[in-house]
Structure formats: C-alpha cells, structure tokens
Amino acid sequence: MKAxxxxxxxTTQNSGNRARHKxxxxxxxxxxxxxxxxxxxxxxxxxxxxxAASEVSKGTIxxxxxxxxDLITALSVxxxxxxxxxxQQALSVSGHSRERALALHYAYFLFSTTEPTxxxxxxxxxTPAVVEKSSASRLAQRQALEQQLLEFxxxxxxxxxxxxxxxxxxxxxxxxxxxxxxxxxxxxxxLYRPAQQMGFFQGLxxxxxxxxxxxxxxxxxxxxxxxxxxxxxxxxxxxxLALQQQTPQAQS
Amino acid sequence: MKAxxxxxxxTTQNSGNRARHKxxxxxxxxxxxxxxxxxxxxxxxxxxxxxAASEVSKGTIxxxxxxxxDLITALSVxxxxxxxxxxQQALSVSGHSRERALALHYAYFLFSTTEPTxxxxxxxxxTPAVVEKSSASRLAQRQALEQQLLEFxxxxxxxxxxxxxxxxxxxxxxxxxxxxxxxxxxxxxxLYRPAQQMGFFQGLxxxxxxxxxxxxxxxxxxxxxxxxxxxxxxxxxxxxLALQQQTPQAQS
DNA sequence: GACTATTATGACGATTCGTCAATTTACTCG
DNA sequence: CGAGTAAATTGACGAATCGTCATAATAGTC
Numbered sequence: 001m002k003a004x005x006x007x008x009x010x011t012t013q014n015s016g017n018r019a020r021h022k023x024x025x026x027x028x029x030x031x032x033x034x035x036x037x038x039x040x041x042x043x044x045x046x047x048x049x050x051x052a053a054s055e056v057s058k059g060t061i062x063x064x065x066x067x068x069x070d071l072i073t074a075l076s077v078x079x080x081x082x083x084x085x086x087x088q089q090a091l092s093v094s095g096h097s098r099e100r101a102l103a104l105h106y107a108y109f110l111f112s113t114t115e116p117t118x119x120x121x122x123x124x125x126x127t128p129a130v131v132e133k134s135s136a137s138r139l140a141q142r143q144a145l146e147q148q149l150l151e152f153x154x155x156x157x158x159x160x161x162x163x164x165x166x167x168x169x170x171x172x173x174x175x176x177x178x179x180x181x182x183x184x185x186x187x188x189x190x191l192y193r194p195a196q197q198m199g200f201f202q203g204l205x206x207x208x209x210x211x212x213x214x215x216x217x218x219x220x221x222x223x224x225x226x227x228x229x230x231x232x233x234x235x236x237x238x239x240x241l242a243l244q245q246q247t248p249q250a251q252s
Numbered sequence: 253m254k255a256x257x258x259x260x261x262x263t264t265q266n267s268g269n270r271a272r273h274k275x276x277x278x279x280x281x282x283x284x285x286x287x288x289x290x291x292x293x294x295x296x297x298x299x300x301x302x303x304a305a306s307e308v309s310k311g312t313i314x315x316x317x318x319x320x321x322d323l324i325t326a327l328s329v330x331x332x333x334x335x336x337x338x339x340q341q342a343l344s345v346s347g348h349s350r351e352r353a354l355a356l357h358y359a360y361f362l363f364s365t366t367e368p369t370x371x372x373x374x375x376x377x378x379t380p381a382v383v384e385k386s387s388a389s390r391l392a393q394r395q396a397l398e399q400q401l402l403e404f405x406x407x408x409x410x411x412x413x414x415x416x417x418x419x420x421x422x423x424x425x426x427x428x429x430x431x432x433x434x435x436x437x438x439x440x441x442x443l444y445r446p447a448q449q450m451g452f453f454q455g456l457x458x459x460x461x462x463x464x465x466x467x468x469x470x471x472x473x474x475x476x477x478x479x480x481x482x483x484x485x486x487x488x489x490x491x492x493l494a495l496q497q498q499t500p501q502a503q504s
Numbered sequence: 505g506a507c508t509a510t511t512a513t514g515a516c517g518a519t520t521c522g523t524c525a526a527t528t529t530a531c532t533c534g
Numbered sequence: 535c536g537a538g539t540a541a542a543t544t545g546a547c548g549a550a551t552c553g554t555c556a557t558a559a560t561a562g563t564c
Contacts, residue, residue: 018530018541042381046520057544062522124379126446128372129294143450150452172464175453180436180465183443187435194378195434198395200402201427212424213432217465220472270510270561298551309513314553505564512559519552528543534536 026064029054030078033071038117042124047071069133073142076125079118080145083111086243087152093242097160098223099235102214104153105185106239109210112189123190153178166223181217188213211236278316281306282330285323290369294376299323321385325394328377331370332397335363338495339404345494349412350475351487354466356405357437358491361462364441375442405430417476433469440465463488 032053036045047068051058065071090107091100112119124130131139157174160166168174192206215227284305288297299320303310317323342359343352364371376382383391409426412418420426444458467479 041384042379043384047522048520051545058521059523059544060542063542066522068521120380123375124381126442127294127376127379129376132293132295146446146450147452173453173456176456176461176464179443179447179453179456179461180440180468182447183439183465184432184436184469185439186443187437187439188432191431191435191438194398195431198398200399201425201431204425204428204431209428209431212428213435213469216432216472217436217468218472220468220470299553300551303514310552311514311554312512315511318553320552508561508563510559510561513555513557515556516554517552518554519550521548521550523547523549524544525546526544528541530539530541532537532539534538 022064025056026074029061029064030075033075034078034117037075037121042120045071066135067133069130070135070138072121072130073125073134073138075118075121077138077141077145079111079115079122080142080149082115082118083108084145084148086111087149089243090239091152091155093239095235096225097156097163097165098218098225098230098232099239100159101153101156101181101218101223102211102232102235103239103243104156105181105210105214106236107243108185109189109207110240110243113206116193119189150178150182153181160223165225166221177221181214184213184217185210207236274316277308278326281308281313281316282327285327286330286369289327289373294372297323318387319385321382322387322390324373324382325377325386325390327370327373329390329393329397331363331367331374332394332401334367334370335360336397336400336404338363339401341495342491343404343407345491347487348477349408349415349417350470350477350482350484351491352411353405353408353433353470353475354463354484354487355491355495356408357433357462357466358488359495360437361441361459362492362495365458368445371441402430402434405433412475418473429473433466436465436469437462459488 029050033045033050036049036053040049045068047058047061050071051061054061065074086107087104090103093100093103095103125134125142154174157166157177161168161174168177188210189206192209195201211232215232219227281302285297285302288301288305292301297320299310299313302323303313306313317326338359339356342355345352345355347355377386377394406426409418409429413420413426420429440462441458444461447453463484467484471478471480
C-alpha cells in the first residue's frame with residue numbers, strides 16, 4: 001500500500017532537474033499531508049508525523065514549508081489549482097451565458113463535495129492564525145490563483161453582457177456581481193455540513209440548495225432566460241454528467 | 253490601564269452564589285482572551301498568556317475550558333449571544349416583512365464589522381481542528397444559539413407569508429429560504445476583507461455589497477415590494493441609525 | 505472551632521515546533 | 535577520474551506550549 005517509491009531517476013545531472021525534482025517531492029509531501037488529514041483529522045497533522053510518513057527528514061520538510069501553517073496554505077494553493085482545472089472544464093460546456101454561469105457554480109459545488117478535506121483547508125487557510133505564520137510567497141500564490149478564478153467568473157458575466165442577457169443599470173459593476181455570486185456559492189457550500197449536523201433541514205440535498213440559491217440570485221438580477229422560462233434543473237444534470245466523466249484522472 | 257479588579261464582593265456565603273461567581277469569572281476570562289486576540293493576534297493567544305493576564309492560575313482556567321480550542325469555541329458562543337441581542341433589536345424596528353428581513357441582514361453586517369475579532373472566532377470555531385478538541389457541552393451551546401438565530405429568520409419569513417408578500421411555490425421550504433439567506437450573508441461578510449486585500453474592488457463599501465446581495469436575492473424570490481418599487485437604500489440607513497444608537501452599552 | 509468537600513495552585517511531564525552544526529550528496533573542473 | 539566546492543539533508547536539541555495532578559488553600563457545615 002505504499003505508493004511512494006522515489007521512482008524518479010535521480011540521475012539529475014544538470015541543475016534544471018533540481019527544481020523539478022524538488023517540486024515533485026513537494027507535491028508528494030502535500031499528498032501525504034492530505035492523507036494524514038483525512039485519516040487523523042486536523043489535530044493529528046503534525047510535522048513529525050509527516051516526517052515519519054515521508055522518506056525525508058524534518059529539516060528537509062522545513063525546507064519546503066517554513067511552518068506548519070505554511071503547509072496548510074500550501075494545501076490551499078493545491079486546492080485552488082484543482083478548482084481552476086474544474087473551472088476550465090466547466091467553461092468548456094456549451095450553452096448560453098447563464099448555463100455557463102451555472103456550470104461554474106456546479107464546478108465549485110463538485111469540488112466542495114468530492115474534496116471536503118481540501119475545501120476545509122481553504123477555510124482554515126483563511127483563518128488569521130494560519131495567515132499570520134505563512135510565508136509571503138505562498139500567500140501571494142494563493143492570491144494569484146484566486147484572482148484567476150474570479151477572472152473566469154468575470155468572463156461569463158462579460159459574455160452575458162455581450163449576449164444582452166443582462167443589463168447592468170444603477171452602477172452595478174462586474175466586480176460587484178462576481179463578488180456576490182462568489183459569496184453565495186461559498187456560503188451555501190461551506191455552511192451545508194454544519195447546518196445539516198444541527199438538523200436544520202432533513203431531506204434537502206446540497207445540490208438542490210446550491211441550485212436554488214443560484215437561480216434566486218440570477219433571477220433577481222434578471223439574467224435571461226429566467227428560471228421560469230428555462231429548465232435549469234436538467235441543465236444542472238447535464239453539466240453534472242459532463243464534468244463527472246472527466247474527473248477520473250491523474251492520481252499517481 | 254488595568255480594568256480588572258475583582259470588584260465583585262466575593263462574600264458568597266450560600267452555595268447559590270458559587271455558580272454565579274464562576275460564571276462571572278468565565279465572562280471576565282473571555283473578555284481578557286478577546287483582548288489578547290486583538291492585541292497579539294491568534295498566534296499570540298496562549299493559555300500561559302491568558303493565565304498571566306488573569307488573576308487565577310492555569311489549573312483554574314482549565315477548570316473552565318478543557319482545552320485551548322474549547323476557549324475558542326467559548327468565544328464563539330459569546331459572539332452568538334451578542335448576535336442574538338442585535339437580532340432582537342433589529343426585529344424591534346417597524347416596517348413590512350422585507351424591511352425586517354433587511355434589518356436582520358444589517359444586524360449581521362453590523363456585528364461582522366464592529367466585532368471583527370469575534371466574527372473571525374466564529375470562523376475559526378467552525379474549523380475541524382477546533383471542533384475536534386472542544387467539549388461536547390460547549391458545542392451543544394453553540395448549536396442551540398445558532399438554532400435560535402435561525403428561528404428569528406424563519407419568523408420574518410412566516411410574517412412575509414402572512415402578509416402575502418411572497419409565495420412559496422415549487423417545494424421551496426421556509427428552511428431552504430432561511431438557509432440561502434444565511435449563506436448569502438455569511439459569504440458576503442466573511443469574504444469582504446480577503447477580497448479587498450487582494451484589491452478586487454476599490455471603492456465598494458461592504459455595506460453596499462451586502463445590501464445589493466440581499467436585494468438581488470429577495471427580488472429573485474419576488475418578495476414584495478421589489479427593490480424597484482421601494483427605496484431600500486434609505487430603509488437601510490434608517491435601520492442603521494436605529495441600531496447604532498442602541499449599541500453603546502455594557503462594557504465593564 | 506474542628507472537620508469535610510470543593511476549588512485553586514503552579515511545578516512538572518509530554519508534545520510539538522522549528523533550528524543548526526555536522527554530514528552527505530550533487531555538481532564542476534583540472 | 536578524482537579532488538574541491540556548493541548545496542542539500544539529517545536528526546539531535548532547545549524552546550515553547552499544552553494539559554495534569556499532588557498539594558495547599560478556601561468555603562461551608564455542625
């Protein structure tokens with residue numbers, strides 16, 4: 001069950017391979033950290049344990065991550081990279097602008113459920129205790145990725161404007177719209193587990209809630225076609241199929 | 253600058269006072285913890301520091317909080333209690349149902365800005381690392397308070413139904429609506445700082461974003477009067493005045 | 505005023521973090 | 535190919551923090 005032989009031919013002769021090798025190991029360390037997180041919980045993730053699980057020493061690990069918190073931030077960066085991939089796939093589905101917006105929301109939802117651990121990392125990484133002790137470069141990475149994600153959202157909104165599917169009156173900027181949708185998606189996905197755990201709703205699936213939230217918001221905006229004039233339920237399912245069948249991919 | 257003389261007459265003779273005295277001290281400890289949090293950051297909050305700042309020993313502190321994480325959860329309980337007070341005040345403003353819904357959103361926003369530290373505690377307390385090491389009783393307290401808060405929201409929605417200001421077609425339950433508004437409010441307030449820090453929007457105030465988000469969502473729901481037919485901007489300001497002038501209260 | 509139950513104390517062991525001098529490895533060049 | 539140098543790795547160690555527990559103090563009772 002140990003899938004981590006070095007396996008890479010470490011016959012790196014020119015210094016170009018050094019960086020690549022280092023990055024591969026970092027990826028492996030992140031994978032291990034994620035495993036520990038899933039199996040032992042957040043309190044169980046210690047640097048010594050990661051050291052034991054890996055094949056390098058603690059010093060080397062601190063050569064990659066300047067602190068335990070930096071490791072969490074690194075995991076969040078990894079999360080965002082995967083989200084980015086999902087977003088790209090989501091935008092490859094065809095349809096009018098509102099369908100594509102829905103696809104992005106689905107991608108976000110999909111990530112939050114298929115990778116709950118990483119999604120929680122994202123939450124933890126936003127916490128002051130973590131931010132305070134993460135390296136500046138890692139924080140910059142995270143910021144850059146977030147900006148890229150938001151860029152995708154803005155693209156869809158611009159498409160909607162071009163299609164004349166929405167009209168931005170009364171000083172409502174593209175940034176504002178993007179932010180509000182981001183907030184909606186973040187809240188609806190992040191709060192689901194806690195709410196369910198406290199027995200707030202019984203039968204309601206997370207999917208239905210997210211879809212309903214998006215429809216409410218986009219209807220409020222007047223993004224045509226309105227949910228009364230279009231079957232976004234089946235649109236949602238079509239998107240689900242399109243994204244799901246692409247997910248089985250690179251693992252080792 | 254030290255505002256923490258015991259000051260309470262500890263001439264507790266009958267055992268009824270014991271519990272009360274203990275609770276007072278717990279409140280004081282929470283206040284101190286919050287101070288440390290503001291001044292030293294999350295990484296600076298250690299049990300030893302709290303011990304030094306207080307006038308009791310470490311053992312006694314661990315008599316109140318079974319772990320450092322339990323302390324964080326206790327702070328979040330404190331936050332929720334204050335939120336509850338704000339919600340009560342918010343519901344005391346007069347108006348039609350949608351105005352009252354707006355008042356709740358304002359109360360939430362107000363809390364997130366006037367008590368940023370406590371708001372972040374709420375976020376941290378939702379983190380697995382904290383949940384895992386908090387006492388069951390404290391977690392139950394938090395859950396109960398959250399349920400009370402949601403109860404307030406449901407009240408307003410029921411009022412709206414009674415006023416015939418909304419109609420719940422297609423199996424959209426009260427719980428669903430409550431959840432979606434909660435999610436919207438949570439997201440819009442929690443993400444503001446990070447988004448601003450990454451320079452995503454320049455001039456946009458948090459207030460405007462929150463208000464816009466609520467309007468979008470409630471318009472989408474068809475909650476009358478729609479934002480096109482009513483000046484929710486001045487309504488918002490009126491609520492602000494009504495709540496602001498009640499805030500200066502109990503501190504020492 | 506003696507006696508008991510409850511609470512408080514802070515020194516202590518256990519963990520975990522993060523460092524750094526010593527060592528090994530990788531690469532260069534004569 | 536082998537000596538020399540730069541870079542990376544190691545793991546023992548100090549520091550900091552958590553949480554405990556035997557002892558001491560206090561409150562309440564008879």
